[in-house]
Amino acid sequence: MSAQDVLVLAEIRGETLDAVTLELLAAARGLVSATGGNVGVIVLGRDGAGHASSMGAADRIIVFDDPQLSTYAPETYVAALGELLAAERPRALLIGATSIGWDVAPLVAARLDAPLVIGCIRIMDGEGDLRVTASFYGGKMLAECRVTGAPAILMVQPGSFRPASEPGKAEIEIRTLAAPLQPGAIAFEQWILPQAGDVDITQHDVLVAIGRGIQQKDNVELAESLAQALGGAVCASRPVVDQGWLPATRQVGKSGMTVKPKLYFALGISGAPEHQEGMKGADLVIAVNTDPKAPIFDVAHYGAELDILDLLPALTEAIEAKRG
Ligand SMILES: Cc1cc2nc3c(=O)[nH]c(=O)nc-3n(C[C@H](O)[C@H](O)[C@H](O)COP(=O)(O)OP(=O)(O)OC[C@H]3O[C@@H](n4cnc5c(N)ncnc54)[C@H](O)[C@@H]3O)c2cc1C
The missing domain is CATH 3.40.50.1220 (TPP-binding domain)
Incomplete structure (x- = not known):
């Protein structure tokens, strides 16, 4: 792991890899191409092998195959991400601005006392710092941010990067947490899916x-x-x-x-x-x-x-x- 590495949080719902994950991989790839770091994608609560070929833009697939992570809950996700990031100290963690992302990104940033930028639509290397463009007020306002601390927690606006679809052979690393995860106060009940038969x-x-x-x-x-x-x-x-x-x-x-x-x-x-x-x-x-x-x-x-x-x-x- 180098200080230039970038991590991406994969979102997998049911058996489906959310398209935002491929967009995050594209953003991460673009960033490390300037600095020489690696891209790792974090898969929580499943084995990751089923989606490995789709996530070919990553160099590593870091899997926490813990049953406590098999469905989303903020406390267990934040515990796992907090431990990983504290150990690896990557340059940035990219999370989609999805329902899960909005929940988890600020909590991870608070846990690590790390900088957080929401609404990211462009992420670049700025000779040591990160240069991030963030969109506010429904796109009426853009902020140019210089991010100095690491790891930077960057919540990326879906649709801002063309999905990285290149095939690849990322290494799968199975990781375990230092201590068993305990269920938190918030428990998952059910996914409420869009009407069957409608168009995506x-x-x-x-x-x-x-x-x-x-x-x-x-x-x-x-x-x-x-x-x-x-x-x-x-x-x-x-x-x-x-x-x-x-x-x-x-x-x-x-x-x-x-x-x-x-x-x-x-x-x-x-x-x-x-x-x-x-x-x-x-x-x-x-x-x-x-x-x-x-x-x-x-x-x-x-x-x-x-x-x-x-x-x-x-x-x-x-x-x-x-x-x-
Ligand atoms: C918090 C918030 C969230 C919102 N989220 C969304 C969102 O997700 N998506 C969204 O779309 N909006 C959203 N809105 C609403 C948004 O502000 C606009 O009101 C909305 O997008 C307007 O929709 P419209 O362009 O269809 O209607 P209008 O603004 O009424 O425009 C209709 C257009 O049609 C043209 N027109 C009329 N007749 C014809 C014709 N026969 N041939 C050709 N042109 C014709 C008119 O010249 C006009 O330009 C949100 C607003 C808020 C406050």
Whole structure:
């Protein structure tokens, strides 16, 4: 272990490796490429072998296969992470800004008296220090932080880094804790999963996003037809979900999902900061709005001042005709 090493906390729910873990690995890889350290990924409560090939961007997979860690509980997670970090003193621990991350990162930082930065969207080496850009107030404000202490606990905004997907052969290290973990005051009861059969918008390369400009529920099917023609899925801004026109699992933004598709069609969406927070990492944004001053045009690569109710059927028909 060197002082340049970076650790990442893996999130595995059920049998699924959360995509944020691969984003954290990409961030860690980027950081150590400047300094020569290693990347380790920490797997709590399972053997790690099942996901080893997906986490190929790591050099080491550090496994605590303790039954007390098999489901998430803050006290046991913090005890395990605290002990590991105190022993290894890495340069940084990267944790996703997920429900678990928000719970655990401040507790680990407090336990180790270590610096904590939340909302990290960029992490770089600054000749000895860490230079971190953090996003606040729904992306309205950015803070440039210089972090000097180690280990730095960095809570990374999902969707800020392109997932590291390279295959690899990380070494698996099985570790045990100095003393057996005791159950804490907070016990896990159950996962509450999204409605079965719904679409996971974070996994689609093409998203047709609709906002209040869609005007009524019946028009949602115009967007569904375009999404089908493009091989994508429909997602929405918050008012569409609040009206009950689409389920909450389709909402993009601060209080919804963070998405990073190859193509994000923003149709009748004004582009409020809370919406932009969830989609500005898309590779290509095409915005259509009747208002030329809509802020969505500030983050769009291409834009058109058009009525989406005219555009949607015509575009779907044109794409279908082209595809035969
Ligand atoms: C704490 C908090 C969290 C929030 N979280 C989220 C979130 O996760 N996601 C989110 O989206 N919002 C969120 N919001 C709400 C956010 O502030 C905006 O109110 C919301 O994003 C606006 O949605 P919209 O763009 O669909 O609607 P509007 O702002 O009403 O915009 C509708 C747009 O459609 C255009 N339009 C109308 N008719 C047409 C037409 N026929 N053709 C083309 N264009 C047309 C209009 O010109 C307008 O630009 C949050 C707010 C708060 C305070």
